[in-house]
Amino acid sequence: MLFAATSPATTDSSSAFSGVTNFFDSSYFSAFVKLMILFAVALYAAMVFWTWKDARRRIDDPVIVGVCVATAVCFPFVGVLIYLILRPPEYLADVHERELEIRAMERRLGADSTCPYCRNPAEASFLSCPHCGTKLKQACRRCKAPLDPTWRLCPYCETVATTLPQQPERPRRGAGQRTTTEA
Ligand SMILES: [Zn+2]
Ligand SMILES: [Zn+2]
Known part of the structure; x- marks a missing residue:
């Protein structure tokens, strides 16, 4: 107006x-x-x-x-x-940045994600390579968790790791002889 x-x-x-x-x-x-x-x-x-x-x-x-x-x-x-x-x-x-991050992450995990012999994918929890059968990790004596060869003890149950194969137990000669002489 x-x-x-x-x-x-x-x-x-x-x-x-x-x-x-x-x-x-x-x-x-x-x-x-x-x-x-x-x-x-x-x-x-x-x-x-x-x-x-x-x-x-x-x-x-x-x-x-x-x-x-x-x-x-x-x-x-x-x-x-x-x-x-x-x-x-x-x-x-x-998108490019994320792809780079994923690639870097894969590279960091690369040591565990592939078999060092046949280069096939192998998860960190595998004891042996499912493709070539190579022994990758030792299982814990007590909880059977896969242990890294460099670990001194199991991080899950604190059992001391034995990297060397266990010696087969020999029957003690002394005990055997005592039992035969006693019998
Ligand atoms: Zn393999
Ligand atoms: Zn264990």
């Missing part, structure tokens, strides 16, 4: 509708519409640019990046919304 009051066309102030009509016909309204159109165009251009920037960081294939940008260009505002729904959830840099 402020605009209507100040506009030059407000000669008949008795009708409420004429004020509204005059407002829509006024130069203020057309300037307002132009401003809104300019704002919408700027927003549309920014959205297309953002889509291109974001797609490049998430998608490796330039053709798919082009399709995303084309969608944003052809369907103003809705295209960006579609892109937001369908875009990959991760940045390429994050």
Whole structure:
């Protein structure tokens, strides 16, 4: 109403509708519409640019990046919304970093995860290689847990590890002789 009051066309102030009509016909309204159109165009251009920037960081294939940008260009505002729904959830840099971390982790565990003789995968809990039959670890005497050859005692039951094979028990000659002489 402020605009209507100040506009030059407000000669008949008795009708409420004429004020509204005059407002829509006024130069203020057309300037307002132009401003809104300019704002919408700027927003549309920014959205297309953002889509291109974001797609490049998430998608490796330039053709798919082009399709995303084309969608944003052809369907103003809705295209960006579609892109937001369908875009990959991760940045390429994050995916690459994670792959490097996994590879480093595999390298750290490499000593235990493969058989040192046949290079087939062997888990840390394996006593022997299931592929070539090589003895990989000694089982604990008491709890049968797989022990590393460098360990001095079992970390699970604290039994002292025996890396050397146990000597077979010989029958004591003295005791045997005593029993025969006594009999
Ligand atoms: Zn093996
Ligand atoms: Zn044990």
